Amino acid sequence: MKYMNKLTYIFPVVIVLFIAGACSDDFVNTQPLSEVPEEAVWKDPGLSQAFVTDIYNGLGNGGFDEQMLASLTDEAMFTHPGRGINTITEARSNPADIGWVNNTLNWPNMYARIRACNLAIQNLETPQFENTSQISASVLKGEALFMRAYFYHQLLRYYGGVPLVDRPYTLGEADYTIARNTFAECVDFIVNDCDQAAQLLDGKAMPSGRTSKAAALALKARILLYAASDLHDIATASANSSGIANFSNKDVLGYTSGTRVERWQKAKDAAKAVIDLGGGYELSLAAPVSATQGTANYANMSLSKNGGEKELIFARYFINAKDEGGAWVGRNNGPNGYHNWAGNTPIQNLVDDYEMMDGSSFDWENTAHASAPYTDRDPRFYATILFDGAPWKPRTADAAGKDPYNEIQTGQYQIVNGSGSVVSYFGLDTRQSSIEDWNGSRTGYYMKKFIDPDPAIVDQNTRQQIPWPFFRYTEAVLNYVEACIELGEEAEAIQWLNKIRFRAGMPAVADAGDALRQRYRNERRVELAYEEHRYHDARRWMIAPTTLGRKAGRINIIGTLKAGKDVKVYKYDPANYDYVYEPLDIDPGIENRAWLDKMYFLPIHRDEMNRNNKLVQNPGY
Incomplete structure (x- = not known):
């Protein structure tokens, strides 16, 4: 019989030895007090909900760890050296020592959480309990699908294509090794999970801190934006990086076929689907607010107060x-x-x-x-x-x-x-x-x-x-603006870009061509500062050598x-x-930032490479 840990207190079990003749089979087979049989979890709506709730623990503190992703970028630096951040900012990452990444992000943790999602999805496919007024099996499945998509999107944007595991492995299987899927396959998998989650969560009023239809669509919009970007168009990436150009497994890093116009159109449509849900904060202005009000508006969103909480789509509270x-x-x-x-x-x-x-x-x-x-x-x-x-x-x-x-x-x-x-x-x-x-x-x-x-x-x-903002409405607007610029729809891009600027008290822009692209990128930089975007944006735009690699x-x-x-x-x-x-x-004795093209992707740790001989390491390692 398989058991699952309770999400309650663990009580000590006192083992008492009895004379063999005094023991009974019933006593010997007593169910452990610290565990629940797996089959019991999926027959009980409360236990099923508790299992899915525990999956959210894979989000950790969001971006509010003591060390933040901002300090791997040209936003910030970490004051206290020696904690692995310099390994990345100085381009010294290697398979034995990747450097600092958020504790929840490392490969084993991500796959442990993905396994939990797979267990939930598998067991909720055919519910074994009656829905209650507060607990629905389809909603729980929608949450698990979103979380699986979120964990895979985290792996994808750091490592490129990863092995897609869509079921929980069991004991006694002949082979536990699995190759990396292509980047395109990973994107399709994440998008499919998001679509299913959005459908299952449609019309459901979700408590704060839990996912929703809007969150699923926001994740879809983000991953499709990444998919359309320079780093993941192999022809473009190869022209900008000899390491990628000489890599023999390019399809795990990006698209080797298809058109960028098609990918940008998908990104635009996905972002517009989020915008059309309505929401956001003070985005209907026809002119800039005062400077004082612009600062107050931005603070309200950052602190989720005075109406600024309407910006949040999915957050850690x-x-x-x-x-x-x-x-x-x-x-x-x-x-x-x-x-x-x-x-x-x-x-x-x-x-x-x-x-x-x-x-x-x-x-x-x-x-x-x-x-x-x-x-x-x-x-x-x-x-x-x-x-x-x-x-x-x-x-x-x-x-x-x-x-x-x-x-x-x-x-x-x-x-x-x-x-x-x-x-x-x-x-x-x-x-x-x-x-x-x-x-x-x-x-x-x-x-x-x-x-x-x-x-x-x-x-x-x-x-x-x-609260930490995993997804907020303005990100979807910015995603939409970027896709419009890349598709040549500049008037539409400017209209939405100015909505963000007016809220901040900044004047309208009227740039065109590459000047508009650069203006947008700077707007995204300051609007989303400290929100874990810059590290990924600088890499996907392939501007990292002059941004992430620049001296602090x-x-x-x-x-x-x-x-x-x-x-x-x-x-x-x-x-x-x-x-x-x-x-x-900054004194180079404290931090000496540098850029090598291998840093476009993190290395897969050597322990994972040793466990799975079907894995292919990223270029430069």
Whole structure:
């Protein structure tokens, strides 16, 4: 008899030995108290639902782990080296040491979750229980199909084509090895699961945190967008990468036949299907909102508050009753001057890509820009990044006297000490701070997006309930815009792109051709910052050598007192100080980013290669 773990407390079993003659068969065959027979699970609606609910645990903390995917990109860097991130950012990945990936993403975990999905799908195909008012076998099957598609899409976008296992293996099978399926076969499999899930979930009101028809269609739209992209069109990819061009199993990386127009059309149609469901937040504007409102709109979406929660299609939620890693996003990423850990800090590369309020590009060669780099920028910048002089929460009691103004301090400034001498003072949020200097930012910036600004929340010791957005409505809009651009439907693309910009307080665009493509890509970059898109976008567009491989930048800030000014407690104030902003590269002793084309795909770990001799390794490894 097979057993399945309960989703309840595990009780200890005391084994008592009896004289053989005193034992009875009934006692010896007592069902284990820590397990449930597999056949019983699928006869009981509550147990079946509990099994499917457990599959969602494969999502982990969403993107809110202490180490975030943003730090593998030109969005951020991880402050504390030595945890495998540099292995990827410095292009040192290999089959023995892939480097850091989200704990839920590694190959064995993904396939363990896929097996659970297969068990659910198989057993719910012909339900063994009567539906209740709250539990439906078809809905549970729809959820399992979506989750299987989600796990496979994760594997596909990191590794390329993977073995498609659509049933649970059993003991005693003759062969457990299986070859990688082609990229096209994987896409078709995921799309089919999404279509089935959408049909089974159609019209069903799903609780927060569980999937839905909209989520299934959003996943379909995403994977079809990837399928149409440069990296997965083998002719295009081969022209841009000798490693791919010389690889003998190209069909596991992308399409070797068919037309890109057809693939872009499928991506466009899938994205439009999501848009047509309705939803989103403040996307019906005919003109830009004010800069202040643009920042507020973006913060509302990031924090899922004040109507911004309407953006969410599928999300990972956190509750204060559970001490989960994802609830510590503020502590993990906040400034050290607030006793936080400065984990995934924005780099200068991202900061520089926020446009000016008039829609022009920021330029360090422009003296007006260089002298006040945080003035008149895209309003989303102010909801995403904490920069020098930015207002933030009240300091904790031990630091309140040093900064009664509650502003981020990431520079070096002159102040006048008690003896009347001018001395240098390092800001509280630097690595020379008097507060937890080891947790100071190496870039001069801190993450603001996703961190609750409520002054009552002390990030150091307070959990937050900000949900992680796996899919939000604006992603589908951006997917639609991209497909329209690639199909030459520029007027339609501009119309929808401007809806996003108007909500943010940014002016309309009227670009054409490649200029429109580049404008869109930058728009997607800033709109979806820290949402686990940039790593995949830079690779699928094949711009990784000049983005992911570019040296990470930081800012050096010096504030010099103006003549006659007497400041004893520092406050950002251009009336008292002359500020100099110097963009620099991160010390290569900390991180020395590089790009090799093998990094377009992660290597399959050698343990998996040793277990399965039918696997083919990715190019460059």
